[in-house]
Amino acid sequence: MSPLITAAELRAATGLVVLDATWNLMGPPGREAYDAGHVPGAYFVDLDTELAGPPGAGGRHPLPSASVVEALLRRTGIDGDSAVVVYDAANSMAAARARFVLRYFGVENVRVLDGGLAAWKAAGGEVSAEVPADAKGEFVTAGGSLQVLDAEGAAEIASTGVLLDARAPERFAGEVEPMDKVAGHIPGAVNAPTTGNVAEDGRFLPADELRERFAKLGADGSQPVAAYCGSGVTAAHEALALEIAGVDAPVYVGSWSEWITDPERPVATGRD
Template identity: 45%
Template sequence: MSQILITADELADLLSADSPVRVLDVRWRLDRPDGRPEFLDDHIPGAVYVDLDSELAEHGAPADGRHPLPSNALLQTAARRWGVNDGDVVVVYDDLKSLSAARAWWLLTDAGIADVRILDGSLRAWTNAGHALEQGDAVPAPGSVTLSRGHLPQVDIDQAAALAGRGALIDVRAAERYRGDFEPIDPRAGHVPGALNRFTAQNVDADGRFLDPETLRREFAELGIEHGEPVGVYCGSGVTASHAFVALTLAGYSPTLYAGSWSQWSNHPDRPVAIGSEPEGALASIQKEKS
């Protein structure tokens, strides 16, 4: 787990050495989920486009959340389409601070691939280092990788509720969504009662590179996260929570992922909701209004 990030120059060296490396382009944004047009315009040579919505997530009932984790069968089929074989080094990247690439890192690491790296600084780091891009589609020979899930810790909705009370649960959405000032997507605004807030974009610098481990440790400690206590992360739909999972791991913590995240929690009317800037928020008044 100590080898999570890779620099642009290190990736270029791997590619020039003809090492068994598979590069995955995971461009995705909430307002523009299909990153294929941008991929076709330019991408790292040899990279394969990954469709986050269809290959890195299942789709079921609203009560499951917007991006439930995919089944092992779905993920393995996708990984073989990408040309991944057992023993490959897999490097994932996007064009937005690794927010979506981290989802691919989490899933493939959880599925047992031993060496998955995130291109630190995203696609911009590659171009700023002077490395070439290519255009058009990429269709590799099918891979034969065998995946097995369950190598990384995660919690379900009940365990997330318990974690907020006995350890630390971090809501990694922007502060205004955590407070419940507005909610543009999900049915209720606010946060899981007891959850702390740290926007995951705070874990990277202006160039989109992850902060160094010492800085991350200090900032998580200032939030109140103690080493040795259980700590979980969630976001809106389960995508960017993986980014915070990476940051916590870099900082030396052993995090767990609540993949259902706010999109699942807010679709369960029986679950309490807190609003405001404090972890418990205005929970009592909300409960009184509903009674």
């Protein structure tokens, strides 16, 4: 089954749990956009507090605790048999993070609405300001359902395979760094800005185009592939694009914001 669902498919489906993961790195809070209008019946999930743990030694967006995710799943009524759809109001960066976290904690059937809220509206979908009542689910989380990397694992992939850096070229090169205290990238990493995975309308490129894009970077599945970014959000989007292309790629969750917490770890700059 595709990790994506179209707006038309969502409109025709029944019995799905829909989550709105709208989030803005620089603000305003995603909750404001959700309150203004969302897919009817969708529950809001907060990336900073429900899809990530507190920032610190593990980076700006480490994995949340099992108890936090369990509470999220129970209030939205998700159980082991649920079919879940996640979306956001941009180009699926936050939605991909939501899918990644839910699957890591044991929810198997999670798909991303391709094109997000804009695609929903374009397909004739209505929006609602009504907030659904909390459910009373009984899901018990099981962390570790997806492979993830730590700093040591990311460094190994960078030297033996293809470690894709999903950030913008200028951040990869160390020319600018708006979020973290140190600029640059993990030595050996290859820049593959995740914005290149989607078209202007926010929908993912077709699988064959994504496959071609990643193959040109050496990420054709013939050697180990992994993804990282600034804090583990856009890396999940990169991993989703790779999955669409048929390439398995674990995420270095701590990403650059964790890498630089150890001054002994090397830092590279430049676009090569």
